[in-house]
Amino acid sequence: METNQYLSMFIDESREHLQAMNDNMLALESAPDNIGIVQNMFRSAHTLKGMSATMGYEDIASLTHEMENVLDAVRNRKLSMDEHIFDVIFQSLDALEAMVGDIVEGGSGKADVASIVADLKRIVSGQYMSGNGTGALQAPGQAAASSSGASESGIALDEFQLSVIRQSMESGHQGYFLQVRIRKDCILKAVRAYMVFNTLESIGEIIRSNPSVEDIEADKFDFHFSLIYITKAGQEEISAAVSGVSEVESVAVMLLDAGSLQELAQSERTGPVADAKPKSVQESGEAAARKPSAPSSSAAGKNAAAQASRTIRVDIDRLDALMNLFSELLIDRVRLEQLASEIKRGELTETVEHMSRVGADLQNIVMKLRMTPIDSVFNRFPRMVRDLAKTLDKKVDFVITGAETELDRTVIDEIGDPLVHLLRNSIDHGVEPVADRLKSGKPETGTVHLRAFHSGNHVFIEIEDDGKGINRTVILNKAVNNGIITADDGERMTDEEVYQLLFASGFSTAEVISDISGRGVGLDVVKSKIVSLGGNVQVTSQLGAGTKFSIQLPLTLSIISAMMVKLGSEKYAIPLSSIVETAIVTPEMTRSVHGMKMFSFRNSVIPLVSLSRLLDVTGYSEEGEQETEVVIIRKGDKMAALMVDELIGQQEIVLKTLGKYLSKVFAVSGATILGDGQVALILDPNAIIK
Missing domain, CATH: 1.20.120.160 (HPT domain)
Structure with a gap:
């Protein structure tokens, strides 16, 4: 086959x-x-x-x-x-x-x-x-009775199956005996039978089949099979559903009544019954029985099947190709909008506006096609945490939040391994054994949180435990012994800088080498993978209270909404998802705090950042300006005001990477091609606010 x-x-x-x-x-x-x-x-x-x-x-x-x-x-x-x-x-x-x-x-x-x-x-x-x-x-005797009750001339139902059918009939369902025949010229008859089973299970429940399901699945049947079936659907609906499967020759649907059920029960206890409806039927007993759920499950199953039939699987490469083609189309659309504004022909302007609206709808669809809930990665971890905790003889309560957070498929495919490594690290190094937790006054069960959430144009994933935390002295001693830093350097390092040593190549604080940790691999593989995805990882810890790893990942979509700004002759794009609002600032509205310009904004004071000085833009300076336009950006609960020369307006832009040689340009996450063919750099507000 x-x-x-x-x-x-x-x-x-x-x-x-x-x-x-x-x-x-x-x-x-x-x-x-x-x-x-x-x-x-x-x-x-x-x-x-x-x-x-x-x-x-x-x-x-x-x-x-x-x-x-x-x-x-x-x-x-x-x-x-x-x-x-x-x-x-x-x-x-x-x-x-x-x-x-x-x-x-x-x-x-x-x-x-x-x-x-x-x-x-x-x-x-x-x-x-x-x-x-x-x-x-x-x-055990009951199981033997069930397997021996099948007769050569009838489908036999045990007491449990009979009680299920009777309860279902009392709640408004009906029992049916089906005979399905597949065309003799069908090449893949087992596949057709499988499709019939799937179709029937979308609107009801199969109780037993003849021949046995394993024989049908192994292609060991002679183009026909019989079923005992319960559903709320009528005979015509069942017949139409089965007949709709390709290469089904015929289907006979017979309603079961109390008398028919009694005969099937008799055949279970005493053998064949001559007048039983399902003649010439042989059942292998262990078989293919499917106990129905609560009666309402049939309707739920029908809805689920209807939903499933409206979905298809698409190769990710095709979505990549679609995104690339639409990206090029977007560049041309922006160019057409610019030309229409210069030519000022009514018909052209109207057509371009309509194309822009259709393009915007198409863009939303294309973008959503590539977005996948991070649940597809998270759902593999509860089993892993359970097994790991059992291996280490620890008690761990694993809490997942934000699994519905959507991320681009390319990132979803790559982020799984780093998360596995961090979770294993938290359970092995972070959460203490039960005896140690009780000795320090903690509950015997440790807690590990796995969170995901959006912030601006980034997704943050956090792994936090309530374990013993990170001992700064242990890390510094290990780093000095390994020659990663000198003792003098270690004394001057902040806690956050010390924690980053965990990601140094070959660094490990494990005293005992095991299958879980301590093999000299350390967390360097985690950081290298996250950096390759355009993200970064931060560590915060409190000795005796726990540790939190925070991973920041870009929403690596090819198309984003951005505010275009101008600094002298240069144009820049600021992702709209990071912008709070725009404003005009006068010298009277600013003040100097520790040598830094600050700006009063909505009952708080935020820093006023000179973009021209930050990016070393020639030909423009904010000095001496009476009024300066600013773009207020946010990262988490922190904000800053960026001074710009001119606000051009909002645009949909195509995100292009700068390549591996320009991967570490400060405060720049990529570039875009504008409608007039110029290249504009895309600023990274998360790098500007620290």
Whole structure:
């Protein structure tokens, strides 16, 4: 079977399901009796198993199948979750992630998972003994009865499944028996069956199937299959939904009543029933059962499916190409606006104005296409923190805020590894062991905060712990011993400068080398990556109270709104997101404080900065001016007023980098090409305000 065309979709969806299962496992640890969480995990595992089998990745399908058996026993209350089961399922998820990663790298997705599979089978069979000395399975006989109840001539439902159907029918749902037939000339019949299952699950719940789901996913069926199904939809809607799947030849939908359910229950207990509707049906018992959620889930599922059908996956390279093309279009648009203002033809002006409005709407869409919530990076960390805290025998409360903050996709792809390193550093070096925390009067559980928020045209990410803080003396001694600084230099350094030594190459204060830290890599890799993204990292700490790493990242969008200003013959752009307002300042409004000009602004006094002196602009000076136009900028809670020669106006500009040779120009974040072909530098207000 040709599967290359589906590989990209398989990888993306596999990662989504694995992430969902990791998140649900962490939630389940806090609420092990919450069957709703188990149900969500079962669905993810079941879907991943089906996709893997269809794509031919048998090791993934096999491992996921055994996970599914454990989860099925838990959701049917035949098995109780305990620490051993949690650990085995987490190991299974790690193995699955490794196999999917191998596929991404062009591998076969194969791995030796025999030991994990054996552990999962022991849990289900009852050979594993729980901590209280009893078998993990609460009712092993019940599982045996369920598997033996399938008859050769009818779909058999156990008591649990019957109770689910009856409760659903009481709440307004209906039970149906479906027979679906796929065309004989269909090449990928397993894929078509998978599409039928997805379509049905968007408006209801599948209880059982024949042949078993694993046989269908492995392409081991003869172009037809049967289902027991519950939904609020009518027969016509079900028939239309299934018939809408390509290469489905026919679908028969029969309503189940109380009598039909009783016959299915009889076949579970006593074997085949001659008059049962689902004739010539064989069920492998362990199978493909899907316990429905609360009855309202069908409507929610329908809405979710409708939403999902309105989305598509787009390669990031295509978005890059779209952004570059629109950037060039924007330069031409600005040029046309300038020409229209010079020619002063009504028809031309009107057309250019309309094009500007359409261009602005298009620009917003293009920009939003590249923005991704940072949650896609943050959601991998709770599991990592949980495992790390367990390894170090520490108690850590991990708090995430601002996960909805959006960042350009190019930055999202690169920022994950630095954050992993900083989080590991905070948990290993920052948060103390339980005994040490209790001795110092702290709660036994340490807290690590991960925050993200916008400020101006930057995104800030903070990692803060309430641990032991950074000892200035230890860092200085280590730096002197390593030859990074001299003892005299160390005495003159401020605390912030000392903390920056943590990012020196090869610097580490770990006394014991471990898998977590102390390998001589230090935090230099973090800073080099962040600097390569155009950002920087700052450290603040208080001994005994904790440490905070603050990462500042640019919103590296190609197009930004900016205020164009003039200094003599030079033009500059100031990002609009950093501007509070503009004003006119006279000499009477200024005062001198410690030799620095200050300006009274809204009940506060802010510094008055001479841009011409700061940037060494020739041909212009603010000295002697009776009135000076200023642009008031903000960075966090700090503000400053920049003196300029002339305010040109607001424009949409295309951000161009200065290249690696001009990467460290003070207070300049890039350049742009104006409509008249001139180049204007883009100022960085965050560098001006310190």
